[in-house]
Amino acid sequence: xxLNKNLxxxxxxxxxxxxxxxxxxxxxxxxxxxxxxxxxxxxxKIAAVLNSVSSxxxxxxxxxxPALHKASVDCQGTKITLNIRSxxxxxxxxxxxxxxNQVSPACVIFAxxxxxxxxxxxxxxxxxxxxxxxxxxxxxxxxxRFTDIRRDSLxxxxxxxxxxxxxxxxxxxxxxxxxIQHFSTLRKLSAPRxxxxxxxxxxGGLLLELIGTHMxxxxxxxxxxxMRHQLRNNTALHPQVLAMRANDLIVEHQKNGRTAxxxxxxxxxxxxxSPVESNILERMGIIQTHHGSxxxxxxxxxxxxxxxxxxxxxxxxxxxxLDGDRHFGAIHDMTAFINHIEPLDTAARESAIRERMxxxxxxxxxxxxxxxxxxxxxxxxxxxxxxxxxxxxxxxxREIQLNDRQKKRLAITQRIYQIAFIExxxxxxxENEPPLRLTPNTDFGGWAVQEGLDIYESDRxxxxxxxxxxxxxxxxxxxxxxxxxxxxxxxxPDVIPTPTDDLAIPNEVVALHNRMAGANAFDR
Numbered sequence: 001x002x003l004n005k006n007l008x009x010x011x012x013x014x015x016x017x018x019x020x021x022x023x024x025x026x027x028x029x030x031x032x033x034x035x036x037x038x039x040x041x042x043x044x045k046i047a048a049v050l051n052s053v054s055s056x057x058x059x060x061x062x063x064x065x066p067a068l069h070k071a072s073v074d075c076q077g078t079k080i081t082l083n084i085r086s087x088x089x090x091x092x093x094x095x096x097x098x099x100x101n102q103v104s105p106a107c108v109i110f111a112x113x114x115x116x117x118x119x120x121x122x123x124x125x126x127x128x129x130x131x132x133x134x135x136x137x138x139x140x141x142x143x144x145r146f147t148d149i150r151r152d153s154l155x156x157x158x159x160x161x162x163x164x165x166x167x168x169x170x171x172x173x174x175x176x177x178x179x180i181q182h183f184s185t186l187r188k189l190s191a192p193r194x195x196x197x198x199x200x201x202x203x204g205g206l207l208l209e210l211i212g213t214h215m216x217x218x219x220x221x222x223x224x225x226x227m228r229h230q231l232r233n234n235t236a237l238h239p240q241v242l243a244m245r246a247n248d249l250i251v252e253h254q255k256n257g258r259t260a261x262x263x264x265x266x267x268x269x270x271x272x273x274s275p276v277e278s279n280i281l282e283r284m285g286i287i288q289t290h291h292g293s294x295x296x297x298x299x300x301x302x303x304x305x306x307x308x309x310x311x312x313x314x315x316x317x318x319x320x321x322l323d324g325d326r327h328f329g330a331i332h333d334m335t336a337f338i339n340h341i342e343p344l345d346t347a348a349r350e351s352a353i354r355e356r357m358x359x360x361x362x363x364x365x366x367x368x369x370x371x372x373x374x375x376x377x378x379x380x381x382x383x384x385x386x387x388x389x390x391x392x393x394x395x396x397x398r399e400i401q402l403n404d405r406q407k408k409r410l411a412i413t414q415r416i417y418q419i420a421f422i423e424x425x426x427x428x429x430x431e432n433e434p435p436l437r438l439t440p441n442t443d444f445g446g447w448a449v450q451e452g453l454d455i456y457e458s459d460r461x462x463x464x465x466x467x468x469x470x471x472x473x474x475x476x477x478x479x480x481x482x483x484x485x486x487x488x489x490x491x492x493p494d495v496i497p498t499p500t501d502d503l504a505i506p507n508e509v510v511a512l513h514n515r516m517a518g519a520n521a522f523d524r
Contacts, residue, residue, distance in 0.1 A: 014129050019204035023090065023115025025482040026061045028492040061090060062112065062474050063290050064491035067369075067379055068499055071506040073513045075422045080437070082380040085369065086505050089290055089474075090115050091495035096504040098286055099386055105261055105286045105467070106136035112290055112474040113207070136259060142212045143260035146219035147247050151190050161247055164220060165239035168227040172235075175458045176221030177323060177465070183220050184312040187213075197314055198307035199480050210476065213311045214469040215260065222267035222466075223250075225459050229270025261285065264466055268455060276399045277453060281463060284387045284446065288464045290471030296322040300472035304479035318472050319465055328461040330443040333362035335457045338409055353416055357425050357436075363444035364420050371441065374424075374434040382505050384445030385512035391449045392515060396524050406452055410522040413448045417516045452522070 035050035065087035072079055088094045092111045097103050110118040110132060118131035149160040160183070167179060188194070195201055195209070226249065227242045246267070253263040253272075265273040265281045273281070290297075299321045303314045322328050337356065341349045353361070365372045370379045394400040402410070417440060419425070424435025450460045515521050 015134060016204055018114070018129065018131060018134065019207050020202060021114050022203045022477055022481060023061065025478070026059050026492045028059045028494075030059070059492045060478060061115070061492045061495050062478055063087065063089060063471075064091070064496045066496055068497055069382075069503075069506045069509075071380075071510050073510060074517070075424075075437070079376065081377045082439070082506075082509060083370075083377060084380045084382050084506055084509055086382060086497060087290075088495060088497040091497065092117055094497055095287065095382065095386070096502050099283065099508065100504055104132065104136070105259075105282065105289075106132050106139065108286055108289055109139075109470045110135050112470065113477065138208075139211060139215060140254075140260045142215035143219055143263070144250065144254050146216060146223070147250055149216070151186065153186070159243070160220075161223060162239065162243045164223050165227055165242040165246070168224050168231065168242065169237075169239045172228060172231050173458075174224070176224050176462045177319060179224040180217045180221050180319065181316050184217065184316045187216075187312050188310045194310045196307065196309040197304050197311060197476060197480070203477065203480075206480075207473070207477070209311050210314075210473045214315055214473070217315055218260070218264060218466050218469070221462050222264045225456070225462065226267040226270055228456070261466070268459060268462060269453065274399070276394045280387075280390050280394065280449065280453070283390060284449065285463050285467040287383055287386055288442070289467045290474060295324060296468065297471065297475050300475040301479040304476040305483055314476065315469060315472065318469075322465065322468065323461070328464070330363050330441070331447050331460050333360075334443065334447045335460070337362050338412060342409060342412065349412070350415070350419065353419050354425050357420060357438065358427070361416070361420055361438060363447060364416075364438040364440050366439075366441050371439045372436065374436055376434075378437060378439055380439045380509055381441045382509050383442040384440045384448075385508040386505075387442075387445035387449045388512050388515075389508055391452055392512075392521070395452070395522060400452065402452060402522060406454070407523050409451055410448060411520070413444070413451075414516050414521045417444075422517055 031050055035047050038044075038047040038050060065085050067083040068086040069084040071082045071084060073082060074080075086095050089108060089112045092115070093103055093108050098108065107118055110116075113135075118135065119129070120132070121128035121130050147159075147161055150157050151160050151163070153163050164179065164183070167182060168174070171178070195205075197206065223246045226246050230237055230242055230245055249266060249272075250263055253266060258266075261282060262273070262278050265278045268281070269277065296318045300314065300318045303317055308314050341352045344352060356362075357364075366379075366381065369381070371381065372378070391400070395402060420438040421440070422437075424437040426433075426435050446464070447460060450463075
């Protein structure tokens with residue numbers, strides 16, 4: 001017994017050490033180095049300009065997504081070269097590893113938080129820690145405790161899941177983001193003397209609170225989605241019944257060994273997710289852990305710098321930025337656009353698509369990369385293909401059945417792809433120039449796949465939030481070491497992926513393009 005206690009103490013100490021580890025801060029300071037070199041060369045004007053931005057800090061070591069691959073595709077007889085962007089987290093985990101199922105969500109998150117891949121127990125090392133399992137179990141624990149949490153409400157202390165049921169019953173049209181924000185405010189009121197986010201906190205203690213707060217928010221959002229599924233089927237359901245049904249699903253999933261993320265997929269669908277559906281949603285989610293959305297990342301860093309007094313505020317503010325028109329807004333714009341053109345006849349629909357291209361076509365183009373152009377070379381976000389291909393495979397294998405309306409709406413998205421990229425448009429007065437082509441961005445794939453999985457329109461941004469929250473944690477931990485705030489300086493060279501012979505990503509992109517260029521992509 002004493003031996004077991006000693007072993008347990010060693011493991012606890014090891015776990016504390018792991019959670020307290022913070023990746024080394026970046027030493028890459030191109031502005032400072034360039035200013036010194038300009039001074040050496042006697043370039044006083046250059047040195048003066050550089051001095052005006054000398055307060056800009058060293059670069060992030062969390063994330064980089066350069067144009068890494070090239071692929072050639074056919075657009076009605078015109079060969080277009082795609083410069084495909086691809087990301088790496090800390091230069092350790094790449095997109096290709098994710099899509100080839102070499103890494104789990106816990107592995108990706110661990111690499112981002114700690115700057116290395118998780119270690120596995122060595123044979124014969126009884127006191128070794130399986131670090132990937134440790135983080136997975138921690139995330140699961142913080143999520144599953146939701147069914148037991150009791151907190152003060154307007155009507156007295158009661159289970160949080162019952163409070164969510166009452167809120168959803170009173171506001172059945174409220175989306176998951178509203179539920180998260182509402183209960184985040186109540187969480188703050190329940191603990192007036194919070195430690196928040198600041199440099200005096202131990203890294204391990206702060207990380208535990210970040211994970212705990214985020215996973216409670218994730219539970220709030222997904223449980224509210226599940227309850228709204230129930231209400232759509234029967235508007236007369238009492239809040240106690242809503243709470244009971246959500247509780248039963250969560251408890252059953254936990255008993256069956258499902259991870260927190262797998263339980264979220266079922267809550268999002270309003271029923272138990274099949275293994276195929278879970279795999280599709282997991283790939284979509286894990287790819288979004290820390291990919292783009294610079295605005296929400298800036299807010300996360302800024303709030304960490306401000307020493308936010310409540311961890312809840314850190315997540316709510318970042319989420320609200322993600323809800324902006326340049327991010328989640330594209331998903332909602334696509335919903336409105338599809339709903340608008342769906343009842344039109346074919347000619348009117350295609351005219352509406354071309355007209356919308358002249359302003360801003362939802363889920364196409366990108367504000368920060370060259371995803372639009374008239375040349376025979378254009379940048380491509382690989383995520384639509386990464387999301388789409390396992391879904392299309394499941395449709396082909398009849399593991400996912402699409403109803404007639406889904407087929408029609410997905411066929412509209414296919415036609416949008418063909419007009420926007422394969423055909424392009426000729427602007428008035430520029431008839432002698434090549435057509436303007438737009439490539440799809442991440443939201444195109446995210447919207448369409450969730451349409452095919454029958455996820456309600458208002459809930460198609462929640463999956464991103466579930467995983468992106470861990471990206472914000474990565475930002476906060478780096479920000480407390482080294483003030484970056486605005487990620488305009490190029491990433492540290494060590495985290496920029498280098499070109500390889502790995503064709504996994506370009507093959508995904510080309511496969512989707514060929515499918516979308518054909519006929520009846522969703523009706524096989």
